[in-house]
Amino acid sequence: MNQFTSNLAPLMEEMLAFKEALGYARSTYESRLRDLDRFCRTHFPEESLLKKEMVLKWIEKRPHESVQNLKIRGQMIRGWGQYLNSMGIEAYIFPERFVGHAETFTPYVFSDAELKALFNAADRVASDPGDPGKSIVIPVIFRLIYTCGLRLHEGRELKRQNVNLETGEILITKAKRHKERIVVLSDDMRNLCRIYETRRNMIFPGSEYFFPRADGRAYSHRQLRREFVLCWIRANPDKAPNTLPRVRVYDLRYRFASAILNKWLDEKKNLSAMLPYLRAYMGHEKISSTAYYIHLLPENLVKSSGIDWAGFQGLIPEVDVWPE
Numbered sequence: 001m002n003q004f005t006s007n008l009a010p011l012m013e014e015m016l017a018f019k020e021a022l023g024y025a026r027s028t029y030e031s032r033l034r035d036l037d038r039f040c041r042t043h044f045p046e047e048s049l050l051k052k053e054m055v056l057k058w059i060e061k062r063p064h065e066s067v068q069n070l071k072i073r074g075q076m077i078r079g080w081g082q083y084l085n086s087m088g089i090e091a092y093i094f095p096e097r098f099v100g101h102a103e104t105f106t107p108y109v110f111s112d113a114e115l116k117a118l119f120n121a122a123d124r125v126a127s128d129p130g131d132p133g134k135s136i137v138i139p140v141i142f143r144l145i146y147t148c149g150l151r152l153h154e155g156r157e158l159k160r161q162n163v164n165l166e167t168g169e170i171l172i173t174k175a176k177r178h179k180e181r182i183v184v185l186s187d188d189m190r191n192l193c194r195i196y197e198t199r200r201n202m203i204f205p206g207s208e209y210f211f212p213r214a215d216g217r218a219y220s221h222r223q224l225r226r227e228f229v230l231c232w233i234r235a236n237p238d239k240a241p242n243t244l245p246r247v248r249v250y251d252l253r254y255r256f257a258s259a260i261l262n263k264w265l266d267e268k269k270n271l272s273a274m275l276p277y278l279r280a281y282m283g284h285e286k287i288s289s290t291a292y293y294i295h296l297l298p299e300n301l302v303k304s305s306g307i308d309w310a311g312f313q314g315l316i317p318e319v320d321v322w323p324e
Contacts, residue, residue, distance in 0.1 A: 158170070
């Protein structure tokens with residue numbers, strides 16, 4: 001069934017098919033296009049092309065909307081107009097100078113003490129009637145994301161059939177650009193997963209996902225982000241929540257990468273030679289995405305002698321609006 005119902009629905013479906021053919025995940029664009037589809041159906045039900053008046057109406061600030069979200073909507077409608085033009089379809093392109101660039105997010109690199117406090121807080125998460133497995137899922141999924149350097153969706157959408165606790169291998173199939181890869185659990189993480197699996201099977205014996213909700217489906221991004229922030233607050237009981245650094249589950253992946261780089265530096269290994277290994281393990285398409293993590297290293301290491309840091313500068317990109 002076609003999920004889009006406005007007169008621009010065929011163009012939206014064609015764009016999604018085009019992006020999927022290039023290896024992008026459909027979900028990256030789908031929710032924004034659904035919002036635009038509802039907008040077109042409500043305000044311009046007879047229009048079948050992206051006209052100037054539609055775009056100007058679309059970028060009007062909504063009640064209680066943040067400036068950042070307004071920028072993202074502006075960038076989205078501009079990008080769609082550019083796509084339509086490239087396909088030979090008439091469309092108004094919103095000027096870039098009015099859109100600006102979305103605010104980038106600086107990763108927060110947890111210290112060892114902060115990680116310990118965070119995971120201790122995760123261990124204290126309690127289940128509730130609507131989510132009876134939460135107390136066993138949260139402590140394990142956050143540790144797994146950290147110790148394997150996973151993206152959030154790779155952890156939450158992990159299927160049971162792709163986890164081999166005999167060998168300690170995990171097959172990641174929901175990777176960016178649909179590229180599969182294998183990551184290997186540490187002995188400690190494998191033992192923790194075995195204990196978790198036994199407890200999970202008592203509650204959800206037939207679940208498809210390794211980390212299921214009560215309804216058998218995977219946890220949503222929103223649920224895990226909320227639990228992560230709550231754990232962070234509980235890990236810092238002596239500080240007011242509004243004074244704490246802003247953190248995301250994704251920061252665990254950044255912390256993993258910086259820890260690996262630090263380990264290699266301690267071992268006097270050549271980072272230029274080692275980066276491709278980290279790139280493959282983390283599922284990066286480009287070596288520049290992996291080189292970005294060098295920015296997260298302490299300043300004293302960046303200035304260390306014997307390391308060609310200048311040679312990395314051309315590889316390191318700006319942070320994307322939507323991280324990998």
